[in-house]
Amino acid sequence: MEYLMSGMALIMTVGALSCLLIGVVIGVIVGALPGLGSVVGITLCLPFTFSMDKVSAIALLLGVYAGSVYGGSISAVLINTPGTPASAATCFDGFPMAKSGHSEKALGWATMASVFGGLFSCAVLLFAAPQLAALAMKFGPVETCALILLGLTCISTVSEKSQFKGIFAGTVGLMLSIVGQDPMTGDERFTFNFFALSGGMDLIAVLVGIFALSEVFIRIDIVVRENVGNIIKCSGLILPRLAEWKGRFVLLLKSSIIGSLIGVLPGTGSSAAAFISYGEAKRTSPRKENMGKGEPDGIIAPEAANNAVTGGALVPSLALGLPGDAVTAVMLATLIMHGVTPGVRLMVDSPDIVYSIFIALCIANLLLIPIGYLVAKGFAWMLKLPESLLLPIISLLCLLGSYSVRNSFVDLWTTVIMGFVGVIFRYFKIPLAPLVIGLVLGMQFEISLRQSLIITNGSLQSMIFDHPIAAGLIVAVVFLLLAPVIKNILGRKKEAAAEQ
Amino acid sequence: MLRVISCIFGVCALLCSLTAQAHAAYPERPVTVIVGFGAGGATDIMGRAFAELLGKELGATFIIKNVAGAGGTIGAAELAKADPDGYTLGYLPVATMSSQPNLRKLPYKWNAFTPICLVTNNPVVLVTHAKAPWKTFQEAVEHLKQNPGKYFFTSSSPGSSPHISQQALFAALGLKVNHMPSKDSGSAIQALNSGTVQFYADPPVIIRQFGLVGLAVFGDKKLPEYPDLPTMKELGINVPAFTGWHGFWGPANLPADVLSRLEEAAAKVIASEEFRQLCARTDMQASYLNSAEFTKFFESEYALYSKYAKEFGLKK
Incomplete structure (x- = not known):
């Protein structure tokens, strides 16, 4: 408790709080602009943190972190292009809802779900960090591999109309994740002697191309052929009333738990959490029939989960010194620069800093409501621009965003090519999300699978019997895949019985 | 009349360029420093701080450009291709420079660089x-x-x-x-x-x-903070003294005057109190070697990794 107070004293200074505020503003804006994401925001702020005191520096970065994960949902809802990978799943229901004239409501659901998810993960960080860190330590390659397999089953949930098309897109995503250096030997694969490809496909470049640029291409087609005005009209943001939450609270809680837990496990990340949570909602929500057509549940699930990742990802970062993603890695580096060594001793040696981080994250999440409101207003204004201006702006941002991640020209080409691939996919009604899921999870899946094969010496027996967590996860995967088939068979039997 | 004016202008321009020439010492515009890894990594943090101090010392802006991917080799390839005018330099570690060229074919030769100086060197x-x-x-x-x-x-x-x-x-x-x-x-x-x-x-x-x-x-030097930790030499094991180091590089054929100016400034930076404090915070050991010494060191490191890569069947 006294640490909580001293942490509070550290963060409740004008300097630290204004840094936090600036961070959230920058975060929400970069997050909302298609193509620019958390990593760009953090890299932008990094040079300034060197001259700040450590608490202000961390507050700035935390603000950018929480803000950008949330901000991505604004463009996902309003222009059907996820601002960051974390919001890719928000497009499914956010955009249809906006299209049907409820864009302000859709943003309201996204905002409240994000704030709840973020605050929930703060509580998790406060009360259970050491225990969860111990759990993360139980996750070796075999367990990680099984968990990712569970994540990959989302491909089937998000590709409802045609499983074949979904699996096709997922396979393309998995194949894209193979491009580059072999993680176990360093050999180059599928680079076609093109050296710039040896670094692999950048997720942002692919995502921006396949979602955002292809959306631009499709809109150009619509504008030229049908000469319609702006598709989405938006005047800002309307928060949902308490009564509307009825029956959705369980989903909100469940999605926040999923997000926090996935955040705790290093190397999985917020986009995976959003997809898994969306898939879970689609499986169990009482309103699952409406999902994909503008159902609030389809916004709540991914948005609560991706913001819950922020607190979760800080658990291994603060308790063990092991960053969960690129953003927490930069935060730890900033701590090091300020003479605080993150690692197993951090919570014991500098509990005040740990608590100030926790409080800062709480405040950052609360700030999302007013700042989200302002940025949504700004976006609403931007959407009033004629499409002939709006589309070039979006294209420019897409290219800027994909280039700025690695400063690589090959990423620009990737984006443009993926833009056309996205158009082809949409033309044949192939879902885009499975490709992203495949790419996001593919690399981690390959590494953990091959590490598992090394440590178990290729024995399936050892993989299952020596790793009970992994075995449990694999049973869940089998169940998830077989459940629809069994249901189908049982349903037919019942029908047959009814007919007789 | 027009000719007179143009003549005057011409002479003025000439004079200006002469005075500019007289003052034109490297660097007269911003310098890009390529880091082969993403922002926030160990190489990036040290490279950033080093470049900033170097910029102060030389009175120019040094900009970090993160060209990440494939063990830093994509950044190294960009450096190898750059004009050797001193305006594109690189901050790259042992893994990129000594190890990666042995593992696969790269679009540059392992020695397509001018080693400017060694910056940090840590025991393993x-x-x-x-x-x-x-x-x-x-x-x-x-x-x-x-x-x-x-x-x-x-x-x-x-x-x-x-x-x-x-x-x-x-x-x-x-x-x-x-x-x-x-x-x-x-x-x-x-x-x-x-x-x-x-x-x-x-x-x-x-x-x-x-x-x-x-x-x-590894090696024969005891660590002052861990006096009980035996060295490989004490244990009687014949294994090279592997270390983890960061170096400062230019493309091949860096002009001698640019090189000496960078070497001199880097030596001052690495010996400075600010850099010492930075190293203390990040647990890095500042370790300066001038261009000639660093070239020798780099060649021996490369030979070492090359030998083992062959021995372990990693060489392609």
């Missing part, structure tokens, strides 16, 4: 996790002897210095320990602390940071 320690059944190097060797092929070591990537150093060590001892590569040093520590693997090698800061147990230090 062999570590194990706190729950391991051994506490000392000798105990570990006993266990490994009795259980050949049962235990694992990890590395931050295949062919990296943690990989080569540990495999060289176990080969020198005639022990069979398997290699499980990890994605980066963070996941290597995760694999170690979760008990998936038993050994890892990296600079000594990880012992304190992640609560690990140090077993031995």
